[in-house]
Amino acid sequence: MAKMMVSPMQCQMGFPSNSLQGRPMITSKMWNSLLLNAQRPKTRRGISAFKVLAVKSENGVVSRLEDLLNLDTTPFTDKIIAEYIWIGGTGIDIRSKSRTISKPVEHASELPKWNYDGSSTGQAPGEDSEVILYPQAIFKDPFRGGNNILVICDSYTPSGEPIPTNKRHRASQIFSDQKVIDEVPWYGIEQEYTLLQTNVQWPLGWPVGGYPGPQGPYYCAVGADKTFGRDISDAHYKACLYAGINISGTNGEVMPGQWEYQVGPSVGIEAGDHIWCSRYILERITEQAGVVLSLDPKPIEGDWNGAGCHTNYSTKTMREEGGYEVIKKAILNLSLRHMDHISAYGEGNERRLTGKHETANINTFSWGVANRGCSIRVGRDTEKQGKGYLEDRRPASNMDPYVVISLLAETTILWQPTLEAEARAAKELQLQV
Incomplete structure (x- = not known):
């Protein structure tokens, strides 16, 4: 907050003489109190439409709602x-x-x-x-x-x-299976989201009823004309770290007003718990900021990126020597259950998975190394090292993480296709397993 320097002459100007009759003048002590309040570091920041201000006077103190919200009760009660x-x-x-x-x-x-x-x-x-x-x-x-x-x-x-x-209950059953426990499944989930202006439900930073310039300058960008909502993203980042959520990073996304954060690597059902808690925290922060959070997978139709929840996944044998062959076998299994996964990967996902804007077509399963236009992407380092992880790019931003992580474990660890189906899928995908 910038300081405003006011001279004594300016303080005396602009008031009718009778308006001061019978009223106490602001003393130097009261003025200093106002300045100290204005300069005091705030523990909460936000674009809030509701502020409670207080002036400390010589006659008493008007309590501030913010003081009560920040009250530390630990010295007074164990509750x-x-x-x-x-x-x-x-x-x-x-x-x-x-x-x-x-x-x-x-x-x-x-x-x-x-x-x-x-x-x-x-x-x-x-x-x-x-x-x-x-x-x-x-x-x-x-x-x-x-x-x-x-x-x-x-x-x-x-x-x-x-x-x-209650999707957590079924997920807990899958993650309690000894075969799954032995594989120590790791997840890294990339949660994308869009910030909307409250009254018009239009992305933050966009002209009302209009559009910004084409995509290109906004991804991981810096600057008031390219980045909208950084304070919300940063506040969320710190709040998640404080909470104990395994958040590993954040960045501005391709569409202006859109952001992403990553949670993981997390083991088993913990990944779902951490994503749901991180979403709750984000909802609370946007509530305080007077901004609407959207997890719609395609909030703006047209030539704009949608919002996904890409899920990076690996098992113990994928991370060990020879793991690349295990990854290819997992991809084969995923291809055979493609529509089972799609049906559980989020509402409205068909508007996002069009084959454009870094997505694969919803009806076609594909995989590739370093290819963001595929259903499953394998990283260059994974291919080079012969072990690592795969990225499932199909889940929508509004997916239930309990469903996605448990389906991945079930399909790649517990489910076994017939030999005929496996051979046919391997041929179609050009996989040698």
């Missing part, structure tokens, strides 16, 4: 606030509510189960609306600080059955 987070009825909407816990906890198993009104989230009928939350993973709360936590939960009926939108 903490746990924010229970779950996935709503659309399978992509995030819900949460808070409760007090008597003391700090180290693991989700120490937390009580809770319930919510499933009829209000599209997950239960009104006459039997109670849905039970099972705490599964905890993260430090970057908004409340202290010992307060964010709690990733999944949802069950009162009798203990997972509800249909």
Whole structure:
């Protein structure tokens, strides 16, 4: 914030003489207090439409909402606030509510189960609306600080059955299989997202009702005419690090107003927990900034890149000597279950996977080395070293990470095609395995 220097003469100008009658003049002490408040470092920054300001006077203090939000309760109580987070009825909407816990906890198993009104989230009928939350993973709360936590939960009926939108339960079964455990599956997930102006639902930085210049200058760019929303991206980056999310990087994307961050490498179901928590944090930050978060895979039709959630994947045998042959066998299996994966890789993905803008056509499976126009990309280093990982470029930005990571493990580790199907696919893909 820039300082504004005002001379005594300027302070005396522009006020009718009768407007000051009966009112105390601003003393030097009060003026210094105002300046100190303006210069005080802020712990929260944002493009918020709602600000609470306060002036410290000689007669008392007007409490600021910001002071209360940043209040550290640890010296006064052992109690903490746990924010229970779950996935709503659309399978992509995030819900949460808070409760007090008597003391700090180290693991989700120490937390009580809770319930919510499933009829209000599209997950239960009104006459039997109670849905039970099972705490599964905890993260430090970057908004409340202290010992307060964010709690990733999944949802069950009162009798203990997972509800249909609970994709974590099935994923946990796959990742509990000994064959999968032995392969130590690693995931690196690239979450793309678009920032929209609140009132017009148009990308941040775009002229209302109009378009910026063609794509080209915006990817990993710097400058006010090319980059829109960096403060949000940076705030999210730091908040994720604070929370304990395994975020590994971020960058501006090809379409202006679009960003990406990467989470991983993460092992097994942890990858899904970290992505969902990172999405929750991003929703909270955009809420505070007065910007709308979109995970639509093609937010703007036309000659603009869509938004994906590319998933990098490897197993223990892929990372060892001779792993390249294991990768090619995995690609073969993925080709045979292409439509099974596509059907589970996000809503609206057909608008993104057109064969243009660094995508493969949704109806055709393909793979290639260093080819971003393929369904599965293998890196140059992986080919050169004969081991490494593959990148599944098909998942949409709104995919459920529990579904994607468990499908990849199931298809490449647990599922075995017939010899005839394997031979036919190998010939079509020109794979020697």
